[in-house]
Amino acid sequence: MPGEEGYPAYLASRLAQFYERAGVIECVGSDSRQGSVTAIGAVSPPGGDISEPVSQATMRIVKVFWALDSSLAYARHFPAINWLTSYSLYVDTLRPWYTEQFGDSYMANREKAMHILQEESELQEIVRLVGQDALSPADRLTMETAKMIREDFLQQNAFVDEDAYSAYAKQFRLLDMILDYDSQCREALDQGADMESLFVIAAREKIGRAKMADAGTFADDYDKIAAEMKQQIAELIAGGEQE
Numbered sequence: 216m217p218g219e220e221g222y223p224a225y226l227a228s229r230l231a232q233f234y235e236r237a238g239v240i241e242c243v244g245s246d247s248r249q250g251s252v253t254a255i256g257a258v259s260p261p262g263g264d265i266s267e268p269v270s271q272a273t274m275r276i277v278k279v280f281w282a283l284d285s286s287l288a289y290a291r292h293f294p295a296i297n298w299l300t301s302y303s304l305y306v307d308t309l310r311p312w313y314t315e316q317f318g319d320s321y322m323a324n325r326e327k328a329m330h331i332l333q334e335e336s337e338l339q340e341i342v343r344l345v346g347q348d349a350l351s352p353a354d355r356l357t358m359e360t361a362k363m364i365r366e367d368f369l370q371q372n373a374f375v376d377e378d379a380y381s382a383y384a385k386q387f388r389l390l391d392m393i394l395d396y397d398s399q400c401r402e403a404l405d406q407g408a409d410m411e412s413l414f415v416i417a418a419r420e421k422i423g424r425a426k427m428a429d430a431g432t433f434a435d436d437y438d439k440i441a442a443e444m445k446q447q448i449a450e451l452i453a454g455g456e457q458e
Contacts, residue, residue, distance in 0.1 A: 220268055227272040227275070230269075230273055233254065234254050234276050234277060236252055238251065239251045240252065258270050263285060278304040279302070280303075281296050282296065283297070284297040284300075293372075293373070298329070298369065299332065299333065299336060316384075317387050327394055328390060328393075332364060332365075335358055335361035335362075338350065353401065353404065355410060356397065356400050359414055360394075360396070360397040364390070367422060368393060368426070378427065381426065385428075385430065388437045389425055392425065392441055392444075395441065395444075396419070402452075403451060403452050408451040408454070416451070417447060421440045422440060422444070
């Protein structure tokens with residue numbers, strides 16, 4: 216019997232049977248041998264419409280969903296994974312490990328970064344209608360920070376060793392530095408610093424290249440950038456107060 220949009224009614228159960236193959240197994244013939252099977256499904260709906268039955272049934276089963284976005288691919292943003300529609304239900308499971316390794320700030324930074332990206336998506340509608348100049352300095356800073364998260368943190372080059380793979384500690388420090396830039400700039404704006412000057416400080420450019428830092432020396436490199444950033448923003452604040 217045909218179900219939704221002509222697909223068979225057993226569509227969801229067949230998909231579930233496929234994904235049930237994933238997991239840790241006991242190998243036949245020996246109790247001491249174990250193995251694991253990882254199932255990664257690729258769903259390519261017509262026109263990229265993930266509201267169709269196969270995509271929706273898959274999303275109800277799996278705990279991790281990476282939504283590839285053609286607009287990101289056309290913009291040369293790789294991997295072209297949409298950060299707003301993708302999700303992982305393993306976050307709470309991994310939270311204790313993140314907290315043990317990096318403290319509470321790891322999950323706090325993750326949530327703050329997602330909030331900034333969500334705000335950018337909402338502000339883009341205003342920018343399309345009336346232009347970026349209509350935004351307040353705080354909103355302009357949100358757009359700038361979101362751009363840094365997208366281009367300096369999320370975007371990767373698979374042909375560059377330092378960018379194709381990055382350790383958790385390096386990712387944590389890089390995102391922490393970007394969000395620290397956002398926090399310090401907001402304080403500077405409140406104290407009268409010039410917005411455009413904040414966007415062109417030398418440390419801002421160094422943050423943009425920071426993901427290429429060597430895996431063995433990145434901690435010292437990031438400490439230097441953070442110190443320079445703090446000094447340069449403080450100088451702009453002092454200049455704004457004098458005016």
